[in-house]
Amino acid sequence: MKRPVVFDLDGTLVDSRQDIVAAANYVRTQAGLEPLPIAVVSGFVGDGARYLIAHVLDLEVGDASVQEHLDVFLDFYAAHAVDHTTLMPGASEVMDALAPARALGLCTNKSRRTTLCVLDGLGITERFSAIVAGGDTAQNKPHPAPLLYIAERLGVPAPELVMVGDGPQDILAARAAGALGIGVRGGILPFERLAAASPDVLLDDLSELPAFLQGLD
Numbered sequence: 407m408k409r410p411v412v413f414d415l416d417g418t419l420v421d422s423r424q425d426i427v428a429a430a431n432y433v434r435t436q437a438g439l440e441p442l443p444i445a446v447v448s449g450f451v452g453d454g455a456r457y458l459i460a461h462v463l464d465l466e467v468g469d470a471s472v473q474e475h476l477d478v479f480l481d482f483y484a485a486h487a488v489d490h491t492t493l494m495p496g497a498s499e500v501m502d503a504l505a506p507a508r509a510l511g512l513c514t515n516k517s518r519r520t521t522l523c524v525l526d527g528l529g530i531t532e533r534f535s536a537i538v539a540g541g542d543t544a545q546n547k548p549h550p551a552p553l554l555y556i557a558e559r560l561g562v563p564a565p566e567l568v569m570v571g572d573g574p575q576d577i578l579a580a581r582a583a584g585a586l587g588i589g590v591r592g593g594i595l596p597f598e599r600l601a602a603a604s605p606d607v608l609l610d611d612l613s614e615l616p617a618f619l620q621g622l623d
Contacts, residue, residue, distance in 0.1 A: 408623050410535075410560050411504055411615075412511035412553065412585075414571030416451060417593030418612070419497045419512075420524060423448050424490035429483035430462045433475050437463060451594045452573040454515040454540040455479060483520050488527030494592075496613035501533050503616040509535040511556045511567070515546040515575065536560050548578030553585055568622075570615060574603035586622075588615070 416422045423444060430450075431441035442462060450461040459476045460467040501510060510533055514521055518539035525531040536559035543551040550564070557564040569580035572593020577600070580587030589605030590612050591597055601608070609615060 408508045409566050409568050409586075409619070410509040410511055410556075410562060411568045411570060411619070412513045412556055414569075414573065414576045415512060415514035415516055415521060415524065417494075417572040417595060418570060418576075418590060419494055419501075419530075420491055420528065421494055421594075422487075422491040422524065423451070423594050425483065425486055425488070426451060426458075428486060428489070429479050430458060432482045433459060433479045434462060436478055437475065439463070448594050449596070452515060452575050454546055455483075455517055455520070480517060480519060484523045487520060487523035491524060491528070493528060493530070494612060496611065498530075500612055500615050501530075504619070505533065508619075509560050511536040511538075511560060513538050513547065513552045513556055513569065513576075513579070515540040517541060547575040548582065550579055550583035553579050553583040557583070557585075568619065570612075572600060574599050577603035577605045580606075588618075590615075 413419050427444045427447040430447045450458045456476055457467055459479050460472050465472055512534045516539055521539040536556050538552045538555050540546050543555050545551045554564055557567055565584040567585040569576055569585050570588045572590050573595045577587040577589055587605050588607045589600045590609045
């Protein structure tokens with residue numbers, strides 16, 4: 407079996423920003439606040455829902471009131487997870503090209519509940535041999551714990567993993583776990599934040615991944 411490939415979800419495999427922003431702004435309106443522009447909310451994506459909700463409400467992450475707002479967000483988002491969410495261009499073809507020669511994993515800071523709503527809604531849950539979501543391990547990305555969990559599930563050493571993502575969390579988690587970190591342009595977060603994390607490899611488009619991996623093995 408060739409080196410397993412672990413994908414980030416939001417901004418890497420799926421374009422979910424409209425549904426995430428809609429749910430975040432629903433929380434704001436329920437709190438009596440005006441909606442925020444999509445670009446502002448998108449900048450808070452990547453570190454998990456608690457971080458997102460705290461920031462869109464201008465609260466500290468540890469504020470006791472965040473949990474109540476988070477519950478509202480998760481309920482709304484779970485009910486509208488794929489209203490507008492689609493696979494990123496080429497994502498289905500890339501997964502087809504990599505499997506079955508490689509095990510595919512998914513490593514996201516999104517909660518397991520909403521992760522499965524997105525995966526099931528798009529019909530791609532069964533593509534992954536291992537899935538780790540926000541809260542499945544004691545720490546989320548950029549901590550290496552999620553990737554170490556994936557490696558254990560797949561039965562390979564963590565340095566054998568190839569982590570593919572659009573955010574600095576993905577690259578930093580890969581580096582901490584000793585895995586190869588591949589950054590892909592065009593995700594949800596600003597490119598400058600991805601580049602600042604210094605990916606081992608930077609691809610202009612996800613469709614470049616299969617050819618790169620052929621040269622790697």
